[in-house]
Amino acid sequence: MRDPAPKTIYLADYTPPAYWVDDVHLTFRLAPSSTRVVSRILFRPNPDAPGPFFLHGEALTTISVRIDGQPVSPTPVEGGIVCDVPDRPFTWEAEVEIDPQANTALEGLYLSGGMYCTQCEAEGFRKITYYPDRPDVMAPFTVRIEGDAPVLLSNGNPSGSGPGWSEWHDPWPKPAYLFALVAGNLVAHRDRFTTRSGRDVELAIWVREGDLHKCAFGMDALKRSMVWDERVYGREYDLDVFNIVAVDDFNMGAMENKGLNIFNASAVLASPDTATDANFERIESIIAHEYFHNWTGNRITCRDWFQLCLKEGLTVFRDQQFSADERSAPVKRIDDVLALRGRQFREDNGPLAHPVRPESFVEINNFYTATVYEKGAELIGMLRRLVGAQAYDRALQLYFERHDGQACTIEDWIAVFEDTTGRDLRQFKRWYSQAGTPRLDVTDSFEDGRYTLHFRQHTPPTPGQPDKDPLVIPVAVGLLAPSGEEVVSTTLLEMTEAEQSFAFDGLSARPVPSLLRGFSAPVILTRSADNAERAFLLAHDTDPFNRWEAGRALAKDALMRMVTDGAAPDAAFIEALGLLLDDDSLDPAFRALALHLPGQDDLAQSLFDAGVTPDPGAIHAACEAMADAMAEVLEQRLATIYDAMQVPGPYSPDASAAGRRALANGALSLLSRRDGAARAATQFAAADNMTQQLAGLAALVRRGRGEDALAAFYDQWRGDRLVLDKWFGLQPGLAQPQDAADVATRLTAHPDFDWKNPNRFRAVLGALAANAAGFHHPSGAAYTLMADWLIRLDPVNPQTAARMTTVFETWRRYDADRQALIADALERIAATPGLSRDTGEMVNRIRGA
Ligand code: ARG
Ligand code: ZN
Numbered sequence: 001m002r003d004p005a006p007k008t009i010y011l012a013d014y015t016p017p018a019y020w021v022d023d024v025h026l027t028f029r030l031a032p033s034s035t036r037v038v039s040r041i042l043f044r045p046n047p048d049a050p051g052p053f054f055l056h057g058e059a060l061t062t063i064s065v066r067i068d069g070q071p072v073s074p075t076p077v078e079g080g081i082v083c084d085v086p087d088r089p090f091t092w093e094a095e096v097e098i099d100p101q102a103n104t105a106l107e108g109l110y111l112s113g114g115m116y117c118t119q120c121e122a123e124g125f126r127k128i129t130y131y132p133d134r135p136d137v138m139a140p141f142t143v144r145i146e147g148d149a150p151v152l153l154s155n156g157n158p159s160g161s162g163p164g165w166s167e168w169h170d171p172w173p174k175p176a177y178l179f180a181l182v183a184g185n186l187v188a189h190r191d192r193f194t195t196r197s198g199r200d201v202e203l204a205i206w207v208r209e210g211d212l213h214k215c216a217f218g219m220d221a222l223k224r225s226m227v228w229d230e231r232v233y234g235r236e237y238d239l240d241v242f243n244i245v246a247v248d249d250f251n252m253g254a255m256e257n258k259g260l261n262i263f264n265a266s267a268v269l270a271s272p273d274t275a276t277d278a279n280f281e282r283i284e285s286i287i288a289h290e291y292f293h294n295w296t297g298n299r300i301t302c303r304d305w306f307q308l309c310l311k312e313g314l315t316v317f318r319d320q321q322f323s324a325d326e327r328s329a330p331v332k333r334i335d336d337v338l339a340l341r342g343r344q345f346r347e348d349n350g351p352l353a354h355p356v357r358p359e360s361f362v363e364i365n366n367f368y369t370a371t372v373y374e375k376g377a378e379l380i381g382m383l384r385r386l387v388g389a390q391a392y393d394r395a396l397q398l399y400f401e402r403h404d405g406q407a408c409t410i411e412d413w414i415a416v417f418e419d420t421t422g423r424d425l426r427q428f429k430r431w432y433s434q435a436g437t438p439r440l441d442v443t444d445s446f447e448d449g450r451y452t453l454h455f456r457q458h459t460p461p462t463p464g465q466p467d468k469d470p471l472v473i474p475v476a477v478g479l480l481a482p483s484g485e486e487v488v489s490t491t492l493l494e495m496t497e498a499e500q501s502f503a504f505d506g507l508s509a510r511p512v513p514s515l516l517r518g519f520s521a522p523v524i525l526t527r528s529a530d531n532a533e534r535a536f537l538l539a540h541d542t543d544p545f546n547r548w549e550a551g552r553a554l555a556k557d558a559l560m561r562m563v564t565d566g567a568a569p570d571a572a573f574i575e576a577l578g579l580l581l582d583d584d585s586l587d588p589a590f591r592a593l594a595l596h597l598p599g600q601d602d603l604a605q606s607l608f609d610a611g612v613t614p615d616p617g618a619i620h621a622a623c624e625a626m627a628d629a630m631a632e633v634l635e636q637r638l639a640t641i642y643d644a645m646q647v648p649g650p651y652s653p654d655a656s657a658a659g660r661r662a663l664a665n666g667a668l669s670l671l672s673r674r675d676g677a678a679r680a681a682t683q684f685a686a687a688d689n690m691t692q693q694l695a696g697l698a699a700l701v702r703r704g705r706g707e708d709a710l711a712a713f714y715d716q717w718r719g720d721r722l723v724l725d726k727w728f729g730l731q732p733g734l735a736q737p738q739d740a741a742d743v744a745t746r747l748t749a750h751p752d753f754d755w756k757n758p759n760r761f762r763a764v765l766g767a768l769a770a771n772a773a774g775f776h777h778p779s780g781a782a783y784t785l786m787a788d789w790l791i792r793l794d795p796v797n798p799q800t801a802a803r804m805t806t807v808f809e810t811w812r813r814y815d816a817d818r819q820a821l822i823a824d825a826l827e828r829i830a831a832t833p834g835l836s837r838d839t840g841e842m843v844n845r846i847r848g849a
Helices: 209-214 216-233 277-292 305-326 329-348 370-387 389-403 410-421 531-540 544-565 571-582 588-595 600-609 616-644 655-671 678-686 690-702 707-717 721-734 740-748 758-770 781-793 798-808 816-830 837-847
Strands: 019-029 035-045 053-056 061-067 075-077 080-083 090-098 108-112 115-119 139-146 151-154 157-162 165-174 181-184 187-194 200-207 241-247 260-264 439-447 450-458 473-480 486-495 499-504 512-515 524-526
Touching: 115 241, 115 260, 139 151, 139 181, 151 165, 187 209, 187 216, 200 209, 200 216, 209 216, 216 241, 216 277, 216 305, 241 277, 260 277, 277 305, 277 655, 277 690, 305 329, 305 370, 305 410, 329 370, 329 544, 329 588, 329 600, 370 389, 370 410, 370 473, 370 486, 389 410, 439 512, 450 473, 450 486, 450 512, 473 531, 486 499, 512 531, 531 544, 531 571, 544 571, 544 588, 544 600, 544 616, 571 588, 571 616, 588 655, 600 616, 616 655, 655 678, 655 690, 678 690, 690 707, 690 721, 707 721, 721 740, 721 758, 740 758, 740 781, 758 781, 758 798, 781 798, 781 816, 798 816, 798 837, 816 837
Parallel strands: 019 139, 200 241, 241 260, 439 524
Antiparallel strands: 019 035, 035 090, 053 080, 061 090, 075 080, 108 115, 115 181, 139 165, 151 181, 157 165, 187 200, 439 450, 450 499, 473 486, 473 512
């Protein structure tokens, strides 16, 4: 099925469809290896874009095709068929056969644990039937499902059912990528919701019988999302039913199919004994994300896949706002920035860098990236900061009014802001087309009561974009007097030039600047701040984000000096951290974040940026030495915190309890360096919830004392896939650098290593890659193991294999020996006969070929 010469698709080549679709009727006769799909589609020529009649189709066995009742013989062409059709509206009827059982790629219609399900975004519908599988073709769908399964679901409202069949009608015109079908032996956790204007909606989360006790939290999150979208965006739900289904085998987190969201089981199922606080939080945000897509994605969709950020950036921004409202806004912002820096900056500063709106692709599935999603969300946040919250709300209302039912572009999006505010946003739009993370250099001066900040921006070259233009950068700034008092509260500076200065008058003494408050733009701020200034901000800044950022900068500086100069752990940093930990006025979740050392991959990038070739082993050793020193110096305080932060009573996943557990478990991890992991062993044995159990287990494993606990954990949880994923992931993730590849190798030979399941595959191989010192151990064993498994997975599931190649995207940072080893691994993958288009594109881009 491999294309002989993979084709590159360009944004600039967009043309409207030659035919519109007015109505779709589908009948499915389900059978595991021979499902029949009968389509009846009303087509109408598009007078504005005459052209040949082409329908996408892939791996379809054609049984029959008719136009207006007369048999026709379409001509197969690359990626589909063409056919002579009348020059007027006509009815297309086709019957095809497909093989869900053989579909291991998990795209189109496939079987997961005996249950039929679909994933059509981005271009999976063409594996179900012949169709113009492009998001600008929108139509109402009626679907009839015939099969043995007790539950037969599709999009929209149920319109009839009987023994062995059901029928569904979705009145809202939608593109094919939002089509969904589920059939299986499922049970429902049910609830209901009444919208603001009085529509009664039946809600259901469909799962296998044994998972019914894991649905309550997801349902609660759904109802809160529905209320929130009404209150904050004025958006109501628009069907009589809203169904969510949990699926074990799924390439991504979840999918917003109209009225029938399909979820990776890991992104919806949770109970206190099986899911951690972090799992609960992730589930809440994904439920919200998919629900919010009903307006930003479904009612208003994308004209073409280059516009993916139109729905994804906006919907991520909306789910971030939701989580900030439901939980702690500052903590949420820090978490989001950690994720952005950890994944998006890494992407933006390597061979896979691409604009938020890419201009070309070979395989669109390779562009569901941190840049499109997370940087895309940052662009929305910047727009909102620039125009103000009220204008943002007005622009969004205009967007919904003007574009409901349409397939839109970033130009449409920008226009609603221009029309609402009268602003010229042409320069802002560069954020959508220019890849790379801008660097913002800052210096300052003080004279006669006037304090001046001098900014210089530049964006390093990225693949295909050697030269960059200046961007509009919103810089939120506050000024603090030497006393610690805030003399200028948060002020938004709008930088538009390559170099620009901003002055503040009437100051009696040189202030300390708090720059880029709340992380007001996705840039790398470079300022040769001294540590005294950072410690001052850590103690006094009124902006919680920057307070955390100051501590982070101190930690990073200390760790980098340990790596480069063999410095000892910085006593002043540890002392400042101790003061912060003791400050009971601070949210425990915030203190827990402050206690976390910067990630080792983050340190590697910072060293590289500073002109030092990072040695992952040395970085690991520095982090260990720092943690040892923190544990030694802060032992008493950590012990007090550990005891004080225990949460009494039955487990609840709420933000405040979760924050206390996060702080206690941060303390536990350090204390385990002092007490022989005694506390961890006790906590592991006594835990009545997964957060506590897993934290105990992790601390034991880190100290090399996890053997018995790992065995006990396995015995306890071998029957629960999602928990077993944690067991598989924890071991390579926490292994010592020299052991990581062996640990992962051993796990891939385990009878429960069901490698065709994406969650299980990622648990082991993803965790290995996330263990920076283990993955980059100079033996190269982890690179070899990774390449072997990617080669094995690629023909089975190209999407997941292609995604996992990003573990190699940072390879140019490292020394010649490591680069040579990675180059071998990449070459070996690239040379694999029959390599998928997905993985082929990724490996070529990573290699810079
Ligand atoms: N639209 C989905 C979401 O954002 C992601 C689905 C992407 N799937 C894919 N195969 N590319 O939740
Ligand atoms: Zn999404």
